[in-house]
Amino acid sequence: MKATGKTRSYGYAIVLFLITLSGFGQMPIFGRYYIASVPGLGWLGEFYTTHVLHYAAAIALIALAVYVLFDFVMNGVGLKRLTTSGYFKTGIISGLIISGCLMVVKNFPGIYWSHTTIIVLDLTHLSLCMALLMLSLYTLVMKKKWIE
Amino acid sequence: MSLKISRRTFIKGSIAAAGTVVAGTGISGPDFAAAGPLSDEKQEPLSTLLDIRKCIGCEECVHACREVNAAKYPEPRKPFPKMYPKTVPVQDWSEKRDVTDRLTPYNWIFIQHASVTHNGEKMELTIPRRCMHCDNPPCVKLCPWGAAKQEKNGLSRIDADLCLGGSKCKNVCPWSIPERQTGVGLYLDLLPALAGNGVMYKCDRCYNRLEKDELPACIEACPENVQSIGPRSEILEQAHSLAKEINGYVYGEHENGGTNTIYVSPVPFDQLNAAIEKGKGKPHLAYTKNMMADGTNLSRAMLIAPLAGLAAAFGKFYLKSKEDK
Numbered sequence: 001m002k003a004t005g006k007t008r009s010y011g012y013a014i015v016l017f018l019i020t021l022s023g024f025g026q027m028p029i030f031g032r033y034y035i036a037s038v039p040g041l042g043w044l045g046e047f048y049t050t051h052v053l054h055y056a057a058a059i060a061l062i063a064l065a066v067y068v069l070f071d072f073v074m075n076g077v078g079l080k081r082l083t084t085s086g087y088f089k090t091g092i093i094s095g096l097i098i099s100g101c102l103m104v105v106k107n108f109p110g111i112y113w114s115h116t117t118i119i120v121l122d123l124t125h126l127s128l129c130m131a132l133l134m135l136s137l138y139t140l141v142m143k144k145k146w147i148e
Numbered sequence: 149m150s151l152k153i154s155r156r157t158f159i160k161g162s163i164a165a166a167g168t169v170v171a172g173t174g175i176s177g178p179d180f181a182a183a184g185p186l187s188d189e190k191q192e193p194l195s196t197l198l199d200i201r202k203c204i205g206c207e208e209c210v211h212a213c214r215e216v217n218a219a220k221y222p223e224p225r226k227p228f229p230k231m232y233p234k235t236v237p238v239q240d241w242s243e244k245r246d247v248t249d250r251l252t253p254y255n256w257i258f259i260q261h262a263s264v265t266h267n268g269e270k271m272e273l274t275i276p277r278r279c280m281h282c283d284n285p286p287c288v289k290l291c292p293w294g295a296a297k298q299e300k301n302g303l304s305r306i307d308a309d310l311c312l313g314g315s316k317c318k319n320v321c322p323w324s325i326p327e328r329q330t331g332v333g334l335y336l337d338l339l340p341a342l343a344g345n346g347v348m349y350k351c352d353r354c355y356n357r358l359e360k361d362e363l364p365a366c367i368e369a370c371p372e373n374v375q376s377i378g379p380r381s382e383i384l385e386q387a388h389s390l391a392k393e394i395n396g397y398v399y400g401e402h403e404n405g406g407t408n409t410i411y412v413s414p415v416p417f418d419q420l421n422a423a424i425e426k427g428k429g430k431p432h433l434a435y436t437k438n439m440m441a442d443g444t445n446l447s448r449a450m451l452i453a454p455l456a457g458l459a460a461a462f463g464k465f466y467l468k469s470k471e472d473k
């Protein structure tokens with residue numbers, strides 16, 4: 001049980017790292033700020049690479065989220081043992097997954113959404129990401145756990 | 149009233165356009181004109197057909213585009229704000245507005261030249277080049293902030309009031325079509341030193357004229373009726389019968405997964421691609437794979453992800469309950 005918890009935490013950390021990195025790679029900033037010039041990091045400036053990586057990491061995140069959710073439910077842990085920060089993080093991650101899925105739909109051929117819809121989606125996704133990063137930093141520094 | 153007039157304009161334009169095709173191929177012109185007004189929302193996406201044989205390189209299309217779209221051109225504020233890091237390139241075309249031999253923020257269509265010998269015949273071909281208006285345009289779909297948009301009628305355009313000039317659209321476009329002008333747009337009101345660098349410009353297929361049932365300026369102005377516009381399926385049909393008749397070749401149907409700009413040429417496109425001058429502002433004519441395909445395929449796996457998570461949770465639960473017994 002302990003061991004799977006550890007694997008799960010490491011898995012989550014890796015997925016969160018990759019999805020954030022590739023997510024920021026969707027904006028033209030790694031090229032401008034030389035990060036893509038660092039040897040070995042050139043791929044961060046390649047939009048199609050980060051695009052595919054972001055999708056792949058999203059697949060892992062969704063699978064992990066569903067796994068954790070059902071694991072909770074089936075073990076009878078229930079949501080009541082979630083800490084306050086755990087609650088917030090769960091909410092933010094759900095929001096990220098939902099807005100992200102809508103953005104995947106937007107990228108399908110034959111989908112013509114308005115500027116407003118797309119901008120609202122983009123900004124929601126970005127704001128939720130920033131919120132998750134800040135909250136994760138806080139819980140990491142303050143050693144707050146997901147469950148009591 | 150205005151609809152009547154503009155519809156007549158459209159029919160006139162497309163009959164003229166289709167008429168010349170008719171002369172060559174026997175495709176019925178009136179049918180084509182009767183396809184419906186260009187602004188019809190319910191209609192399938194519109195495509196353009198460019199019959200390369202007919203182009204004489206007169207640049208009437210280029211000048212018509214510049215005249216009709218002049219009001220959309222950038223009027224940059226100078227001096228440009230300082231940008232960091234210092235290597236961020238300033239791209240200023242405002243003093244070179246007259247350039248017509250490549251794509252610039254002030255020139256959305258230009259003529260490419262190719263001298264080729266095909267089947268022993270020496271040919272000088274001229275090819276009007278502009279945005280291809282892809283079926284699934286990466287410039288639109290991958291814009292990180294929704295400044296670009298695709299309309300139901302198949303055109304894609306970049307909103308000059310929203311674009312921050314990061315140039316990602318150009319980077320992901322298989323033909324590197326959009327061109328940047330520094331010193332204009334929304335970034336000036338945000339953090340001009342740190343983010344953004346102007347606005348990206350490209351052919352918007354005269355979206356505002358289409359809304360009024362008027363033909364795109366370059367199509368209307370062409371004295372040789374090189375271009376015609378209509379519903380995609382009809383344009384493709386026309387392109388194929390034309391290609392069959394002249395023993396020619398089609399470009400744009402499958403490139404980048406399909407576009408709404410279909411060229412028909414008497415010479416194979418790899419030969420044309422080798423003959424044209426390529427480089428900055430001068431797009432190639434090579435085959436290009438569907439750039440959005442990897443993402444689209446991966447999204448299918450995204451549907452399986454929840455099932456995988458569920459299976460893992462069940463698996464663990466099953467093993468544990470077995471252990472407990």
Ligand code: SF4
Pocket residue numbers: 202203204205206207208209210259274276369370371372373374375
């Ligand atoms: S106006 Fe027509 S003939 Fe002249 S260059 Fe343009 S496409 Fe070619």
Ligand code: SF4
Pocket residue numbers: 279280281282285286287288304320321322323324325326350
């Ligand atoms: S050709 Fe380039 S700019 Fe035009 S729609 Fe396709 S990706 Fe966008």
Ligand code: SF4
Pocket residue numbers: 212213214216217256257278350351352353354364365366367
């Ligand atoms: S469709 Fe309109 S914007 Fe595009 S090249 Fe022709 S005239 Fe210019």
